[in-house]
Amino acid sequence: MSDYKHWIIARDAENIAWLHLDKADSKVNLLAGEVIDELSNILDTLNSSPPQGIVIVSDKTDSFIFGADIKEFTSLKDAQQAGQFLQRGHDLMNKLEAMSCPTVSMIHGICLGGGTELSLACDYIVASNEDVTKIGLPEIKLGIHPGYGGTQRSIARCGPLPAMSIMLTGRMLAARAAKKMGLIDEITPLRQLKNAAVDYVMRAPKRKKPALLHRLSNQSWLRPLVAKQLRKQVAGKAKSEHYPAPYALINLWKRCAGNKKQMLAEEIHSVAQLAITPTARNLVRVFFLQETLKNLGKQLEYKAHNVHVIGGGIMGGDIAAWCAIQGYRVTVEDQSPERLAVTYKRAQNSFKKKFKRNRRAIRDANDRLIMDHRGHGIHTADLVIEAIFEDAEVKRSLYQRIEPLMKADAILATNTSSIMLEDLSSALQQPGRLVGLHFFNPVALMPLVEVIHGAQTDAAVIQKALAFTRDIGKLPLPTRSSPGFLVNRILMPYLLEAVIMVAEGIAPEAVDKAATDFGMPMGPIELADTVGLDICRNVASILSSTLGLALPASLGSMVDDGKLGKKSGQGFYRYNKGKAVKNKNAHYANMQELQDRLIFRLLNEAVACWRENIVENDDQVDAGVIFGTGFAPFRGGPIRHIRSEGSELLSTKLDQLEKNFGERYRQDAAWNDINS
Ligand code: NAI
DSSP, X not given: OOOOSSEEEEEOTTOEEEEEEOOTTOSSOOBOHHHHHHHHHXXXXXXXXXXXXXXXXXXXXXXXXXXXXXXXXXXXXXHHHHHHHHHHHHHHHHHHHTOSSOEEEEEOSEEETHHHHHHHTSSXXXXXXXXXXXXEOGGGGGTSOOOSSHHHHHHHHHOHHHHHHHHHHOOOEEHHHHHHTTSSSEEEOGGGHHHHHHHHHHHOXXXXXXXXXXXXXXXXXXXXXXXXXXXXXXXXXXXXXXXXXXXXXXXXXXXXXXXXXHHHXXXXXXXXXXXXXXXXXXXXXXXXXXXXXXXXXXXXXOOOSEEEEEOOSHHHHHHHHHXXXXXXXXXXXXXXXXXXXHHHHHHHHHHHHHHTTOHHHHHHHHHHEEEOTTOGGGGTOSEEEXXXXXXXXXXXXXXXXXXXXXXXXXXXXXXXXXXXXXXXXXXXXXXXXXXXXXXXXXXXXXXXXXXXXXXXXXXXXXXXXXHHHHHTTOEEEEEEOOTTTTHHHHHHHHHHHHHHHHHTTOOHHHHHHHHHHHTOSSOHHHHHHHHOHHHHHHHHHHHHHHHTOOOOHHHHHHHHTTOOBGGGTBSSSEEETTEEEOOTTOOOSOHHHHHHHHHHHHHHHHHHHHHTTSSSSHHHHHHHHHHHHOOOGGGTOHHHHHHHHOHHHHHHHHHHHHHHHOGGGOOOTTGGGTTO
């Protein structure tokens, strides 16, 4: 039988039916509507003359099934449509589960969401123990929870606590971890995977039950207690009014875990309701924004074989270590061996954090990272990344010295956070080779890199920088050289407003709470302390002249007194073992006003950047602010937020803020164009 568009069916000598999924016109397998319908027909046909067993397998290289087709998901208009959409998937999973012969899912590579749910509907799951194999139920990241029966079936397999931890975090598990949690039955090296699948079909062993403790926590008398505990854990990370999905998942389990049929039916209802919330719509949009940025790095085939980093400080050292982690051969140069010793030590910590106890991976990363006090690496580098002190004169004189040493076609990238590219490229014979690669601190955690192009940057150099950024696993955002670029420019007025509030006598805890209540991952005062108050002051003072920002005197005096924030143990907060000591009783009578004062400065600056085309379009403004600052993802970014709240309504609020707090709230000229 090969009359299907996406599936190939082969029966072997032992009468096992191998169902090969190879989604047409797609690099990866998605559980799209057509794929579901075809499989449903295949199962009907197989039912009429049952094979010895069924094995589901992917024909894509190193990947199994990435999940449902999210594009189909975005077209759902209302809960009723969403319900019908989900029912189709449920019907398939129920049919698969009810097959009279043994069914096996044979996983190699990425298996996510609907792919995992399909596997859970099989009798057995075997997976390769290769590094590429990762299994998860990441729906929560899109503002929903599993909706093809995965809630009930994952809990039935591993027990509520392991299954909830997989679904509530949405994290991907390595095959070994998935086996340990009971999500899958067997792991084997890739070469033995087929044998393992055949073995399960032939033996059809009784499946192990979850451990007693896990079965106990599924009992109706214990569920309310466990659910309360789970809700408490979730509340520490996400508020229910911002992210309803985790709470809906816990409730679903608490109410229905005793009755499989009911749980499956209510799962559909729950996901159908969640799918149409603004949170889900915005999170899906954020997912696509991320894909768009990744694609920007795909326009050109480019590989920098050797990378040379100059300046092994906080940023340069971490960038070099990150590149080594990503498989690049990197040389790092600094002013003295003593400084490089510090760079080396930091890199060891980064490697350990990344690779944990995988000594071989740590050794390999170490082999790729070379401390290069004399700067020999410059001669062979395809890409030179400069991350020395933030001083235009010092940077220019470095460029004059190194340019003659660089290969003719090598790119020079600067990590400057505030100097215009044009101020630096003037020192070069070939100004077109200079591009900005603005990483954020901490490098290992921040997904965004602004790829800055000046008036003279060659188009091909920009494309190469985008490709490199993508290749090291970061999201590249092409940004025009302009004071503060995009992210710092939008962030700084918001941070400074927070500093002004504290100078007015408002407790830092109240200011931070106003921001986290809006959905920011961290309050602006704690963020300023984390970035370092000296760095904030430098960036703010550069921006203050061009953007007319008033620099609060308190910021300068704190830096002069050595209060630099977290790194010095004292900033706006005092730090104990790296944690801010906060006054839990601090409060302010009008929290809404604090929130408006903070957020409107950010929104207004975002509109200004949109008007000035600092990045190409409104999607990129939103993407930059979400991935560069952590701006409440469920709101979809500042421009999306203005549009969904209504620019007219917000502009009235902005006028009021201007009346109360002065000129810094003057509406940007483009505010009223945002909706057009
Ligand atoms: P840092 O002070 O930690 O490191 C600078 C390093 O450059 C020092 O180790 C210094 O010895 C070395 N250096 C100075 N002149 C040199 C030369 N001529 N040759 C070789 N090495 C030299 O500074 P940090 O924070 O790493 O900043 C570096 C650059 O990254 C700056 O342009 C800064 O604006 C930018 N940046 C900093 C961020 C931050 O949060 N720290 C964030 C994003 C960008």
